[in-house]
Amino acid sequence: MKYFILGILTTLFNIKATHAQDWADLKHFQEDNERLEAPKADEDRVVFMGNSITIGWLHARPDFFEGKPYINRGISGQTTPQMLIRFRQDVIDLRPKVVVILAGTNDIAGNTGPSTLNMIADNLKSMAEIAQANGIKVVLSSILPVYDYPWKPGLEPAGKIITLNEMIKKYSEAKGHVYLDYFSAMVDERNGLPKKYASDEVHPTVEGYMVMEPLVEKAIAKALE
Numbered sequence: 001m002k003y004f005i006l007g008i009l010t011t012l013f014n015i016k017a018t019h020a021q022d023w024a025d026l027k028h029f030q031e032d033n034e035r036l037e038a039p040k041a042d043e044d045r046v047v048f049m050g051n052s053i054t055i056g057w058l059h060a061r062p063d064f065f066e067g068k069p070y071i072n073r074g075i076s077g078q079t080t081p082q083m084l085i086r087f088r089q090d091v092i093d094l095r096p097k098v099v100v101i102l103a104g105t106n107d108i109a110g111n112t113g114p115s116t117l118n119m120i121a122d123n124l125k126s127m128a129e130i131a132q133a134n135g136i137k138v139v140l141s142s143i144l145p146v147y148d149y150p151w152k153p154g155l156e157p158a159g160k161i162i163t164l165n166e167m168i169k170k171y172s173e174a175k176g177h178v179y180l181d182y183f184s185a186m187v188d189e190r191n192g193l194p195k196k197y198a199s200d201e202v203h204p205t206v207e208g209y210m211v212m213e214p215l216v217e218k219a220i221a222k223a224l225e
Contacts, residue, residue: 024085025075036071039095045069046220047091049083049127050102052076052203053144061209071096079107079115080123087127092134098223099131100180100216102141104164105202108157109149117160121167128177137223139216140172142183147192150200158191180219185211 039045046069048054054074058065065072073090075082080103091099101124107115128138142165146157165183172179186208188194193201197208204212 024082025078026086026089028075028086029073029090033089033094036094039069039097043069044098044220044224045071045094045096046098046100047071047073047094047096048100048102049087049091050074050100050141051078051083051106053105054102056203057209057212060204060206061213064209064213074102077106077111078103079112080104080120080127081107082112084123084126087130091127092130092136096136098137098139098220099127100139100141100220101127102143102180102182103127104143104168105146105157105161108143108146108160108164109152109155117164117167120164121171124168125171128171128175132175132177138172138175138177139180139219139223140168140177141180141216141219142168144182144198144202144204145187145191145193146202147188147190149202162191178219178223180215182212182215185215 048057048070051074055072055076057074058072064070071094083101083103103124104120106112107120107123124140128140131138143161146161149155149157161183165181169179169181171177186193186197193204193208195201196205197211198204
């Protein structure tokens with residue numbers, strides 16, 4: 001029994017150590033990136049950078065991505081510092097014309113520790129600056145409304161999200177990026193996300209993604225002008 005318990009503890013330690021060594025999950029898309037061909041001369045390639053909301057889009061609405069030069073690089077649970085670490089390999093090296101960044105809600109939820117709104121905004125700005133320096137047009141998305149996080153209740157995120165979205169919009173306008181406002185199209189009277197758009201009030205349903213799709217396509221078209 002002693003050796004059995006020791007074996008379990010060793011396995012758990014190794015899992016934790018592996019996660020700590022690849023905190024940003026750089027290996028997540030490594031093979032996919034290696035298999036990806038360089039964009040064609042006339043290809044308007046777009047990378048979607050984000051968290052579970054972004055990757056969930058691909059799972060819930062695969063038809064939206066099919067046949068389009070859209071590459072989904074969302075990783076569930078991630079925060080902006082994690083995305084910033086993997087931004088070069090998962091965005092810049094794929095040579096898109098446009099990057100659509102949807103991030104920040106997990107920072108507010110404290111998924112990787114406490115974050116101020118300025119810290120979140122700085123990470124978003126850094127991603128935008130890296131993209132712009134590499135000739136990639138930037139679409140900065142508003143954070144979707146959240147009344148409460150089911151995995152961490154009681155944080156009262158709605159006000160923080162409104163403030164952070166104002167910061168993102170102001171920065172986008174100052175730097176000539178496209179600001180994509182999902183919030184206004186989806187918010188309810190509580191400054192949350194109604195269940196018709198997200199059954200858990202955080203992650204969009206098919207209906208929720210269908211609200212987002214024409215908005216993002218319009219933003220991409222504007223960025224490509």
